């Protein structure tokens with residue numbers, strides 16, 4: 443039984459200490475420790491510690507109640523454990539408040555920590571790939587990373603990670619290194635790093651997905667060494683073509699490979715949840731590469747109930763979803779389960795794809811709003827108005843430039859009801875895509891790549907290797 447008792451504490455702060463009880467409570471203790479430490483967030487404050495005798499001490503927490511709940515009898519045994527998605531045998535009740543706002547967010551990390559005893563990115567990488575297992579044996583820490591790569595140049599400072607260009611000391615291969623500084627990432631998002639590395643490992647050899655060369659991890663950083671996508675992002679490609687792409691080029695170099703990649707990801711149960719032009723990149727040959735799986739989810743393992751992604755590309759059914767913190771609060775506040783929340787599906791990626799195609803063809807984003815509430819209004823008004831997307835195209839004077847077939851393709855995607863949106867696989871057979879790709883290939887043969895976007899002249903890629 444997990445017991446907590448309040449200790450007197452200077453400064454009026456709450457502090458709890460107590461034995462974890464007999465037997466094997468190690469996993470629970472470690473999970474709680476890990477979770478609580480991550481709640482301390484950026485400032486490195488220690489919130490919990492564990493002695494060798496198994497005593498757990500929680501510092502700086504004003505109010506914490508951990509109460510055991512009896513599980514239906516398991517023969518003659520009764521045991522306490524943690525709540526997991528698959529069933530509750532112990533519940534965490536009450537609220538956890540901290541003096542500082544940075545640790546005030548309860549976190550779905552709790553679920554993950556208790557469910558998995560969190561596997562590190564390295565563990566996951568090693569278990570999914572012999573290639574990486576071999577590499578990781580010789581270079582597991584960030585120190586060994588520095589021994590292998592050099593010539594670092596910052597390429598992008600993102601919200602979760604920095605992208606650094608580097609060069610392998612021996613092979614001289616140029617790589618893009620994604621460096622997560624864990625101290626700058628709220629604990630609630632640490633699971634995302636592990637998941638991203640895992641998806642990239644699963645996608646080894648898959649067309650259309652940036653290739654993971656290796657990964658490293660220590661307590662402060664996680665590092666993913668990636669293939670360098672020297673062809674830039676879709677944004678830069680559009681800019682180099684005057685802000686928008688021709689239908690043929692868009693179909694052949696963006697839509698077709700993107701749909702093939704999405705079809706494969708979806709067949710693997712992976713939902714991107716943050717598909718946008720900044721995450722659509724190209725390699726040196728002009729072949730499309732998706733980057734950034736930080737917000738991705740795996741169907742069956744992750745719940746598809748919270749809001750993720752970027753507003754302008756967010757599907758209508760995603761817009762009003764609660765944040766992960768709100769989900770957690772609802773669950774503990776109302777005795778709910780995550781299964782009580784309506785889930786969205788992989789169709790959220792199809793919507794984002796539609797927005798990307800609209801933008802690539804017109805140079806404009808169709809649904810712009812400052813807040814989630816406004817966005818939903820904009821989506822409704824745009825699509826409910828007579829002619830739907832046609833009206834939007836009229837308003838930006840683009841309608842005469844778009845073929846009826848392309849408009850039909852887009853209209854089939856931009857549906858408020860996700861069930862009405864076709865799957866990626868179905869969209870691959872759409873007449874617009876088929877004929878635009880054919881025309882693109884024909885014109886490439888006759889004009890020797892006048893519309894040079896390298897892969898526009900390449901034969902269609904083979905489908906995914908797995």
Ligand SMILES: Nc1ncnc2c1ncn2[C@@H]1O[C@H](COP(=O)(O)OP(=O)(O)OP(=O)(O)O)[C@@H](O)[C@H]1O
Pocket residue numbers: 597598599600601602603604605618620652668669670671672675720721723733734735736
């Ligand atoms: N493999 C790569 N090769 C070259 N550039 C890359 C690569 N991966 C990412 N980048 C560049 O870094 C940018 C951000 O990458 P990514 O989205 O993975 O990081 P992030 O920390 O999530 O950033 P953000 O918060 O801006 O989305 C990309 O838009 C691209 O410009």
